[in-house]
Amino acid sequence: MAWVAWVLLTAAAALMLVARRLSIRPIAAAMILLACGLAGYGAAKLRTERVKAPVATAQAGPARVEGWVVDVASPGQGGQRLLIAPYRIEGLAPTATPIRVRVTLRPGTPLPAPGASIRMLAVINTPPQPASPGAYDFARDAFFESVGGVGFALGPPDAWSAPAAPPWRLRLAMDVNRLRWGMTRRIVAVLGAETGGLAAAMTTGQEAFVPPEQVEALRTSGLAHIISISGVHMAIVGGFTFAALRLMIAAWPWLALRIDGKKAAAAAALAAVMAYLTLSGAPAPAVRAAVTAAIAFSAILVDRQAISFRALAVAAFVVLLSQPEAVIEPGFEMSFAATAALVALAEIWPRPVREINTPWPIRAVQALGAWLAIGAAISLVAGLATAPFAMQHFNRVSTWGLLANLAVEPISTLLTMPGLALSAALMPLGLEEGPLRLAGLGIAATNRLAEIAAAAPWAERVVASAPNWTLPVVFLGVLWICLWRGPLRWLGLPAAFAVALVPRPAIPDAWASADGATVAIRSGGAAILLRPDVKRFGAELWARRRGLVPSTTAAPLAGMYDCDRQSCRPKRGAPVAVAAAWNLKRPLPAGRLESMCAGAELVVLRNDFDPRACGAGVVLNGADFRRGGAAEFYRRPDGGWRVVWAQDLRGRRPWTWGLDLR
Numbered sequence: 337m338a339w340v341a342w343v344l345l346t347a348a349a350a351l352m353l354v355a356r357r358l359s360i361r362p363i364a365a366a367m368i369l370l371a372c373g374l375a376g377y378g379a380a381k382l383r384t385e386r387v388k389a390p391v392a393t394a395q396a397g398p399a400r401v402e403g404w405v406v407d408v409a410s411p412g413q414g415g416q417r418l419l420i421a422p423y424r425i426e427g428l429a430p431t432a433t434p435i436r437v438r439v440t441l442r443p444g445t446p447l448p449a450p451g452a453s454i455r456m457l458a459v460i461n462t463p464p465q466p467a468s469p470g471a472y473d474f475a476r477d478a479f480f481e482s483v484g485g486v487g488f489a490l491g492p493p494d495a496w497s498a499p500a501a502p503p504w505r506l507r508l509a510m511d512v513n514r515l516r517w518g519m520t521r522r523i524v525a526v527l528g529a530e531t532g533g534l535a536a537a538m539t540t541g542q543e544a545f546v547p548p549e550q551v552e553a554l555r556t557s558g559l560a561h562i563i564s565i566s567g568v569h570m571a572i573v574g575g576f577t578f579a580a581l582r583l584m585i586a587a588w589p590w591l592a593l594r595i596d597g598k599k600a601a602a603a604a605a606l607a608a609v610m611a612y613l614t615l616s617g618a619p620a621p622a623v624r625a626a627v628t629a630a631i632a633f634s635a636i637l638v639d640r641q642a643i644s645f646r647a648l649a650v651a652a653f654v655v656l657l658s659q660p661e662a663v664i665e666p667g668f669e670m671s672f673a674a675t676a677a678l679v680a681l682a683e684i685w686p687r688p689v690r691e692i693n694t695p696w697p698i699r700a701v702q703a704l705g706a707w708l709a710i711g712a713a714i715s716l717v718a719g720l721a722t723a724p725f726a727m728q729h730f731n732r733v734s735t736w737g738l739l740a741n742l743a744v745e746p747i748s749t750l751l752t753m754p755g756l757a758l759s760a761a762l763m764p765l766g767l768e769e770g771p772l773r774l775a776g777l778g779i780a781a782t783n784r785l786a787e788i789a790a791a792a793p794w795a796e797r798v799v800a801s802a803p804n805w806t807l808p809v810v811f812l813g814v815l816w817i818c819l820w821r822g823p824l825r826w827l828g829l830p831a832a833f834a835v836a837l838v839p840r841p842a843i844p845d846a847w848a849s850a851d852g853a854t855v856a857i858r859s860g861g862a863a864i865l866l867r868p869d870v871k872r873f874g875a876e877l878w879a880r881r882r883g884l885v886p887s888t889t890a891a892p893l894a895g896m897y898d899c900d901r902q903s904c905r906p907k908r909g910a911p912v913a914v915a916a917a918w919n920l921k922r923p924l925p926a927g928r929l930e931s932m933c934a935g936a937e938l939v940v941l942r943n944d945f946d947p948r949a950c951g952a953g954v955v956l957n958g959a960d961f962r963r964g965g966a967a968e969f970y971r972r973p974d975g976g977w978r979v980v981w982a983q984d985l986r987g988r989r990p991w992t993w994g995l996d997l998r
Contacts, residue, residue: 392485434484558737752778800883
């Protein structure tokens with residue numbers, strides 16, 4: 337099917353050539369848009385075919401996994417995780433073995449370094465489905481990362497002697513990740529886990545040592561973006577290198593007269609950005625930021641304007657042609673929206689008049705005032721541009737996020753990132769401790785500011801997601817404001833804030849996870865979890881997406897439901913008369929199922945119990961969830977129930993292969 341992509345790309349190229357020869361601008365513009373659409377479809381098809389890989393099916397029990405540790409992945413809610421290139425998975429044929437699997441380790445398990453050959457007993461399943469209908473699809477991300485299975489280890493990994501050497505590309509990736517892991521361990525050894533974990537995440541992209549409570553404080557305060565290596569980090573590293581080298585060249589008159597200092601500094605900054613990208617492990621946000629920075633510095637090398645919408649458009653085209661799936665990822669949407677807003681800000685920002693013979697104290701005060709004003713404007717504009725996307729995807733609004741970012745920006749720009757960059761450069765010489773200590777002061781201050789902002793009153797609000805069509809409208813609104821000049825640009829404001837202005841859809845009365853093992857119901861503005869102590873991740877995602885606050889304890893259940901270790905049944909007065917049983921093989925106590933069916937209008941069963949044997953109104957079993965995924969339940973005016981399935985909205989896609997879609 338790759339020929340379809342090549343036909344589309346050829347047609348796009350032909351349309352572009354015709355458009356260039358046409359002098360009728362409306363027709364030429366329409367053909368260019370059509371060509372871009374065809375090129376996008378063609379690139380998406382090629383990308384899909386290139387990353388296609390086997391996907392594991394749900395296993396009935398544990399299996400022996402043998403392979404190589406590719407990297408130490410970012411921790412999940414269950415604990416530390418490894419990215420493994422399996423050589424063999426027990427029970428799977430070689431052609432059905434995934435290229436990569438992500439495995440969660442048991443708490444306290446020592447982390448093996450990338451490149452290690454290991455063997456472990458683990459349960460491997462298909463990548464997770466959306467937590468609720470229309471929610472973010474984690475399996476899609478896994479598909480484009482060639483991760484064909486996720487699971488959890490039942491014991492610590494053991495050393496394993498591989499019968500053959502891994503492919504050279506895998507060896508290269510593991511060598512780079514081993515270097516990153518060694519730097520991570522060194523940074524943590526110098527600064528300690530509390531400060532060094534965040535320093536390592538900002539340097540190498542390894543988040544294994546960042547304490548969970550620190551991550552939560554950064555999220556609540558609106559500072560979580562500093563954990564992921566993205567545009568801010570690339571801009572600081574590239575900008576610091578560019579400014580420092582240009583100053584050094586200017587300070588050496590002999591060299592300044594013989595070379596173009598600006599171009600030399602741009603070339604060095606470009607090399608620094610590429611080195612930082614390699615050092616970070618090249619995650620998707622870092623790749624996008626590196627492409628944008630590379631286009632800007634390359635523009636300087638060819639005597640073009642570095643900060644312009646043309647350069648930003650070229651960067652967007654490069655990213656979308658190489659990673660078309662990025663267009664629906666929050667990182668891409670937020671980074672390019674923020675960058676477009678900042679480019680528009682740079683165009684309208686007034687250029688100060690430099691006075692002659694002004695005393696230096698006055699110049700210093702003026703420079704400080706201008707720097708503070710620019711920093712405040714940058715944080716305000718970038719925050720406003722990314723707020724709709726953060727609200728739609730993450731359902732969090734950090735009340736004090738703008739103030740926290742304003743306070744952290746000078747710390748990161750002048751202290752943290754330069755110190756981390758110098759420490760990385762000096763680490764091969766063993767001279768990294770001094771710069772690391774300097775960066776550690778900045779990180780400690782950042783953590784303290786995050787804690788203050790997270791503990792402040794009304795620090796965070798939960799916001800329900802708007803209808804899906806609002807995000808394209810937001811895109812158009814942001815583009816209108818950025819590209820149009822003059823007062824008419826503000827006509828795009830209502831569209832840019834459509835996510836905040838549009839009424840929210842109706843909130844479902846109940847929800848069940850994709851495997852039927854977790855159920856939650858709505859009670860006012862709260863989501864009551866029937867299993868508040870386990871399997872919370874999906875329930876919390878669903879609750880936040882619908883603007884509900886998830887319960888953190890079992891206290892709300894006491895007066896509403898009668899629950900034991902395997903099931904719950906409603907009491908009189910429960911907001912939703914739903915009964916649930918999450919037992920797979922162990923039978924329920926005698927009479928329990930009958931009482932559940934008799935006292936409930938909605939019954940959710942995890943196993944394959946025959947629903948016809950239950951007299952409730954709506955009965956769903958394991959086969960229903962394998963076919964439909966997560967479900968939301970809406971009470972109809974006639975008292976019945978409307979069930980919305982995640983798989984119906986998801987459709988048949990390459991990353992849904994292996995599911996029971998009959």
